[in-house]
Amino acid sequence: MISETSTPEGENTDVGFRETWPHLLMCLCLVLLFTSTAVTAWNLGLGRLSSPAAGLWPLLASIAGLGLSVTLLVTVLLGTHDRAAELFTDVHWGPTVIFIAAVLGFLALYPLVGFLVAAIPLTFVLLKYAAGATWIPSIAISLVAPVLLYFIFREVLNVRF
Amino acid sequence: MEIFEGILSGFEVAFSPINLLYVTLGVMMGTVFGLLPGIGPTAAVALLLPMTFTLEPATGVIMLAGIYYGSMYGGRIPAILMKLPGDASSVLTTLDGYPLTQQGRAGPALGITAIGSFLGGTFAIIGLTILAPTLAHVGRSFAPPELFLLMLFGLMMIVFIGSGGVLKSLIMAALGILIATVGMDPITGTSRLTFGSYSLSAGIGIVPLAIGLFGVGEVMNNIARGKEGRIKVPKMDRIMPTWSDWLLSRMAILRASVLGFIVGILPGGGGTVSSVLAYGAEKQFSKQPEKFGKGAVDGLAATETADNASSNSAFVPLLTLGVPPNPVLALIFGALLLQNITPGPQLVDEHPDVFYGVIASMYIGNTILLILNLPLIRVFVAILKVPQTVLGPLVILIAICGVYAVSNSMFDVLLMLIFGIMGFILRRFSFDLAPLILGFILGPMLEVEWRRAMIMSGGSAGIFLDRTASLVILVMLVVTLVLIAYAALRKRRNIIAQVKSEAMGE
Numbered sequence: 001m002i003s004e005t006s007t008p009e010g011e012n013t014d015v016g017f018r019e020t021w022p023h024l025l026m027c028l029c030l031v032l033l034f035t036s037t038a039v040t041a042w043n044l045g046l047g048r049l050s051s052p053a054a055g056l057w058p059l060l061a062s063i064a065g066l067g068l069s070v071t072l073l074v075t076v077l078l079g080t081h082d083r084a085a086e087l088f089t090d091v092h093w094g095p096t097v098i099f100i101a102a103v104l105g106f107l108a109l110y111p112l113v114g115f116l117v118a119a120i121p122l123t124f125v126l127l128k129y130a131a132g133a134t135w136i137p138s139i140a141i142s143l144v145a146p147v148l149l150y151f152i153f154r155e156v157l158n159v160r161f
Numbered sequence: 162m163e164i165f166e167g168i169l170s171g172f173e174v175a176f177s178p179i180n181l182l183y184v185t186l187g188v189m190m191g192t193v194f195g196l197l198p199g200i201g202p203t204a205a206v207a208l209l210l211p212m213t214f215t216l217e218p219a220t221g222v223i224m225l226a227g228i229y230y231g232s233m234y235g236g237r238i239p240a241i242l243m244k245l246p247g248d249a250s251s252v253l254t255t256l257d258g259y260p261l262t263q264q265g266r267a268g269p270a271l272g273i274t275a276i277g278s279f280l281g282g283t284f285a286i287i288g289l290t291i292l293a294p295t296l297a298h299v300g301r302s303f304a305p306p307e308l309f310l311l312m313l314f315g316l317m318m319i320v321f322i323g324s325g326g327v328l329k330s331l332i333m334a335a336l337g338i339l340i341a342t343v344g345m346d347p348i349t350g351t352s353r354l355t356f357g358s359y360s361l362s363a364g365i366g367i368v369p370l371a372i373g374l375f376g377v378g379e380v381m382n383n384i385a386r387g388k389e390g391r392i393k394v395p396k397m398d399r400i401m402p403t404w405s406d407w408l409l410s411r412m413a414i415l416r417a418s419v420l421g422f423i424v425g426i427l428p429g430g431g432g433t434v435s436s437v438l439a440y441g442a443e444k445q446f447s448k449q450p451e452k453f454g455k456g457a458v459d460g461l462a463a464t465e466t467a468d469n470a471s472s473n474s475a476f477v478p479l480l481t482l483g484v485p486p487n488p489v490l491a492l493i494f495g496a497l498l499l500q501n502i503t504p505g506p507q508l509v510d511e512h513p514d515v516f517y518g519v520i521a522s523m524y525i526g527n528t529i530l531l532i533l534n535l536p537l538i539r540v541f542v543a544i545l546k547v548p549q550t551v552l553g554p555l556v557i558l559i560a561i562c563g564v565y566a567v568s569n570s571m572f573d574v575l576l577m578l579i580f581g582i583m584g585f586i587l588r589r590f591s592f593d594l595a596p597l598i599l600g601f602i603l604g605p606m607l608e609v610e611w612r613r614a615m616i617m618s619g620g621s622a623g624i625f626l627d628r629t630a631s632l633v634i635l636v637m638l639v640v641t642l643v644l645i646a647y648a649a650l651r652k653r654r655n656i657i658a659q660v661k662s663e664a665m666g667e
Contacts (some may be wrong), residue, residue: 012330026590030332037339040354054351057608058342065335080656087589091385099384103557103578110571119558126554131385132548142381143556149562157215159566 022087023076030069038062099130115161119146164294167509171517173573174219175525180518183220184526187227188533194228195235196544197552199246202472203488203595204379205232207371209558210496211563217333218500219515223522224477225493230530231656233472234278237465238541241270242395253436253464260456269406271538273458274465276402279531281466283420285425285473286523292426293509293520295623296481300506305613306624310634312603312610313483317638318427319599326652330596336609337600340365347609360572367495369573370601372560373580374594380553381585394545400538402458410462415445417463421470426477429485439467462477473523479504480516483606488595491602499567512519 012127040055041062047053075081102125109118124142127133133141174180187209194205209228213221213431239245240426241258254274261270304309320330344364353359402410419441424435443463444450453460478484483505485491497504502512534541564577585595616625625631 023590026586031366034335034339037354040356042459044351049615049622050618052612052615052622054346054349054353057611058339058353060564060603061335061338061342065332065339068328068332068335072332074329075653080653086591089448091589092387093385095387096381096385099381100578100582103561106561107571107575107578115565119561123554123558126557127551131550131553132387133548137548137551141551141555145558149558153562153566156564159562160569161565 020076023081024073027069027073027076029042031066031073034062034066034069038066095130095132099126102126102130116150119150151157165291167294167513167517168290168423168521171519171521172512172524174514174518175223176542179217180220180223180522181525183224184227184522185529185533187224188231188526188530190523191228191231191233191532192235192507192530192541193544195232196238196541197556200232200250200379200556201236201251202229202232203248203371203492203598204375205229205235206489206492207368207374208376208560210371210492211368211566212495214499214567218497218502218512219518221496221500222493222515222519223526225496226519227526227529229489229493230278230282230469230472230526233469234275234530235541237274237278238538239545241461242267242542242545250284250433250436250464251470253433253440253468254319254461256440256464257457257461258456259455261458261461262395265398266456267395267400268400268538269458270461271397272400272535273402273406273410273462275534275538276530277410277417277462277466278469279527280414281418281421281468281470282473282527282530283524285422285470286520286527288422289474289477289523292522293477293481293516296477296534297506297516299304299507300482303482303506304628305610306628306631307634309607309610309614310625310631310638311482312607312636314634314641315478315486316596316599316603316607317641317645319487320596321641321648326591326593327645327648329592333592334470334596334600335595337597337602338604340370341601341604342608347605348612360570365492366568366573367499367574367602368567369377369494369564369577369647371485371492371495371598372564373577374584374598376556376560378584378588378594380556380587381581383549383553385585386410394542397542400535402575406458409459412446412465414466416442416446418470419465421467424467425471425486432590435471436464437469439463469527473527475528476519476523480508480647481506483508484571484598485602488598491599494602520645542575 022121038059041058042055044055044058045053046056058122072081100123105117105125106122109121112118120142123145124138127141128135132148150161175184190209191202191205194200194208195202200208206225206228210225216224233250236246236248236251237254237258241585242253242262244255244259245256245479246252258270258274261267316334320327320334339354341364343361344354345351345362352362417435420439420442421435424438440453440460440463442615443460444453447457447459449457472489475486475490478486479490479494481493483503485494485504494504499514502508502515560577561574564573565571567573587594587597614624625635
């Protein structure tokens, strides 16, 4: 529980939890991931050591990952984990979300209009809204760069876009 | 005699016009990509990897090697001029490189870096020429138990020397091994961990994974930080170091060449470790150790020479034992696998053109690096003036084209984005990504050799103890693990002490 009290102890607990919960969440995600792969690997069948089946190796890797993730979780709970991580304090979320959305938009557009037409708005959005370039360079580069890359990959490297 | 004949035939391969062209292109492109802030050698090789797939195997690896040492040098330019290290090993470069720039000696600093890199690299290649065929001969006697333990040892060393803490690095290695199991089981052909996705049944490729983690993840990181658009680049007058610079550096270069060569052969001992050791050693040897960190030319010469010597000697375990000692060579390993060539003890017999061609091309590539870099330093510096806001989106566009070019599949581009987001998040939590990529590359081979060893022994783990060679490697592995545990315990004790002292203070 996050403490809402205004006493010094309450503030310390609050700050401590605020610093710790991202690490806890990360550990839980890892535990969940390795557990799900362990279960899937188990269901694939393990065979015997003399003739291992398809699931044995992924199960071993999952168990190793799971054990290590649980150990990391324990270090976080004990407060002895590496606290040097920069986390997300300096992240500008707007440009980051625009970046991801632009690439997803490109992937959605590509089957409809092909590489060249989809790459122009992608480059423009990345330059203007994610990277914060000014209008004229954004327009100029988003028209020139995709054409240049299209030429290099299509004509020189024989890639079929 | 065999080595002499081999290297002569290697020079025939390397001196072919097409290979000369591609090694020059590789060095130039590597230098330009290495210049981009945040894009270290791993990201540079990952981003340019797809361009080599349409080439002949020898040409492809020759180009990748050129990209590798080109990007190593390229990363030095922003480190020296603007205290902007592109990767971990160039952090050491900033220690004396940037103070030299502040003293108006940026040109000689870049000059001594180029010359030291050339001399260290050439020394390492001579060592590689002599040592590699012999080591490959030894490696040919290794059976599955030894190969399994050798790869495991390589992976553990990366974890041990990694920058993200032992526990987190081990988790990354396990994750890498697990990602590599997605797709068909290599022996039975059963679909594994595909979660019903048809697109995943062919497995996850090295290209979307590497470009996603190292290229897209880094660009995302820069965008998220909202970096400054334009960088101020200092002016440069002369490039060549003075005679007194040379006198001061010559022994440092010699010592660092030997040290870099030895460290580079060890798994995990690439650039950063060799630079740190060479810097520390040179400080001991120096008559003016107080100058270190304030613009010592010999300090800079030592780090740069050791760095390039270790990058070149790192090819020894890759070409002879099939164990990539660092993430960049893991990518080159992946590129060779995609060309149906498995690096390892058999490489010298099965593909002598690749084996000796790559070694010979390294002599040429290092020379080209020196010839190009000294006169072109001003051109490369001018590239740094391009605003970073423009570079990030261009890198993404190149990444999309590169990933698509390998498989003609937009699903791989989606995977690249997913791995990019994953890399961005993991880096924020101080997870080192090098063990992940090493785990991914070594995972399938670890599995195959382990299964072969188990089949050989009828399921008995005693096979690892029965054979002398595997027992020796096992002892080395156990000693390493004990050291890992000791280092981790010591670090943990320090953290506990720190937490306690903080609590006492409050």
